[in-house]
Amino acid sequence: MAGMSPSERRLQKELMSLVKEPPPGVTVHADLVEKNLLQWIINMEGASGTLYEGESFQLQFKFSNKYPFDSPEVTFVGSNIPVHPHVYSNGHICLSILTDDWSPALSVQAVCLSIVSMLSSCKEKKRPPDNAFYVKTCSKNPKKTKWWYHDDSV
Amino acid sequence: MSSSTSTPSSSKKLNEPNGSSGSGSGATDGEEKKEDRTFECNICLDTARDAVVSMCGHLFCWPCLHQWLETRPSRQVCPVCKAAISKDKVVPLYGRGSTKQEDPREKVPPRPAGQRTEPENGSAFPGFGFGDTGFHMSFGIGAFPFGFFTSTFNFGDPRPSPAPRGTPQHMEEQFLSKVFLWLAVLFIAWLLLA
Numbered sequence: 001m002a003g004m005s006p007s008e009r010r011l012q013k014e015l016m017s018l019v020k021e022p023p024p025g026v027t028v029h030a031d032l033v034e035k036n037l038l039q040w041i042i043n044m045e046g047a048s049g050t051l052y053e054g055e056s057f058q059l060q061f062k063f064s065n066k067y068p069f070d071s072p073e074v075t076f077v078g079s080n081i082p083v084h085p086h087v088y089s090n091g092h093i094c095l096s097i098l099t100d101d102w103s104p105a106l107s108v109q110a111v112c113l114s115i116v117s118m119l120s121s122c123k124e125k126k127r128p129p130d131n132a133f134y135v136k137t138c139s140k141n142p143k144k145t146k147w148w149y150h151d152d153s154v
Numbered sequence: 155m156s157s158s159t160s161t162p163s164s165s166k167k168l169n170e171p172n173g174s175s176g177s178g179s180g181a182t183d184g185e186e187k188k189e190d191r192t193f194e195c196n197i198c199l200d201t202a203r204d205a206v207v208s209m210c211g212h213l214f215c216w217p218c219l220h221q222w223l224e225t226r227p228s229r230q231v232c233p234v235c236k237a238a239i240s241k242d243k244v245v246p247l248y249g250r251g252s253t254k255q256e257d258p259r260e261k262v263p264p265r266p267a268g269q270r271t272e273p274e275n276g277s278a279f280p281g282f283g284f285g286d287t288g289f290h291m292s293f294g295i296g297a298f299p300f301g302f303f304t305s306t307f308n309f310g311d312p313r314p315s316p317a318p319r320g321t322p323q324h325m326e327e328q329f330l331s332k333v334f335l336w337l338a339v340l341f342i343a344w345l346l347l348a
C-alpha cells in the first residue's frame with residue numbers, strides 16, 4: 001500500500017472489505033476498481049419482497065482526492081434507473097447523506113445499504129414531481145445541486 | 155499488541171473461503187485486522203495514530219478528526235454519532251508504547267479562528283449549515299436551488315438537528331446559526347458588490 005494517497009488507502013481498505021463481506025444484493029466490479037480506485041461501479045439487485053424485486057441497477061461512485069472528508073458523487077447509471085420518488089431519470093439521487101449529512105465515518109458500504117433501504121421502503125414507483133424540470137436544468141454533478149430534502153420517511 | 159488470550163467476540167466464520175484472490179495485497183492478515191479493529195480510526199480506518207477520543211467515545215487520529223472539523227467549521231459533529239464535538243472536548247490517548255507524552259492536539263495547530271473560506275476548486279462551499287432554524291440554505295457558485303418544487307411542500311419543516319431542543323448545546327447552535335446566517339448575507343452582499 002505504499003505510495004498511495006490517504007484517500008486511495010482508505011478506498012483500498014473499503015474495496016477489500018466490500019469484496020469480502022458484501023451486503024446482500026450488492027456486488028462490486030473489483031477488477032475495474034483496482035484499475036482506478038477513484039471510480040467504482042456497483043451492481044445492486046432489487047431486494048426480494050419489494051417493488052424492485054427482480055430488477056438490477058448500476059451505481060457509479062466517483063471520489064475526489066479529499067475523500068472521505070468530501071462525499072462521493074453517487075448516481076445510478078446504465079439502462080435501468082430505478083423509478084423512485086427520490087431518483088431522477090438521469091440517475092441523480094436525492095439522499096441527504098450524499099451531501100449535507102455526509103460523514104467521513106460513512107463508507108461505500110453504508111451508502112449502498114442506505115440506497116437499498118431507500119428503494120425497499122418505496123410504496124409507489126414514481127419519479128420525483130419535478131423530474132422533467134430538474135433533468136433539463138441540473139448540473140452533471142449531483143453534488144452541485146442544492147437539494148431540499150424530501151420527506152425522509154419515503 | 156495482540157495478546158494471546160483476548161480475542162473479543164470473534165464471531166468470524168472459521169472456514170472462510172481462503173483465496174479471495176484478486177485483491178492482491180494481504181488477504182491473510184484479515185485475522186489480525188479483526189482484532190485491531192477496535193482501535194481503528196473511524197475516518198482513515200487505520201490504527202489510530204495520535205489518537206484522541208471524543209466525549210461520545212469515538213476514536214480518531216487527531217489529524218483525521220482535525221481535518222474533519224476544518225471541513226465543516228460551522229457544524230462540528232462526531233462523524234460516527236453526530237454528537238456535538240470540538241477541539242476542546244476531545245481527550246488525547248497515551249498508550250504505553252507512545253514515548254512522547256505531548257498532546258497530539260498541539261501537533262496540528264488549529265488554524266486561526268474566524269471564518270476562513272478556503273479557495274477550494276472554485277466549486278461548492280462546504281455547506282453553511284443553519285442548524286435548526288427551519289431555514290436551510292447552502293450554496294455553491296454555479297449551483298442553484300432546482301429542487302424547490304418539491305421542497306415547497308415541507309419548507310417549514312426543520313430537519314432533524316443533532317442537538318435536542320432546550321439544551322445549552324441547542325442554544326449554542328441557534329446562536330451559531332444566526333451568526334452564520336449573517337455571514338452568508340454579508341458574503342452575498344460582497345459577491346454582488348465585488
Ligand SMILES: [Zn+2]
Pocket residue numbers: 195196197198199200202203214215218219
Ligand atoms: Zn485516522
Ligand SMILES: [Zn+2]
Pocket residue numbers: 208210211212232233234235236237
Ligand atoms: Zn460519537
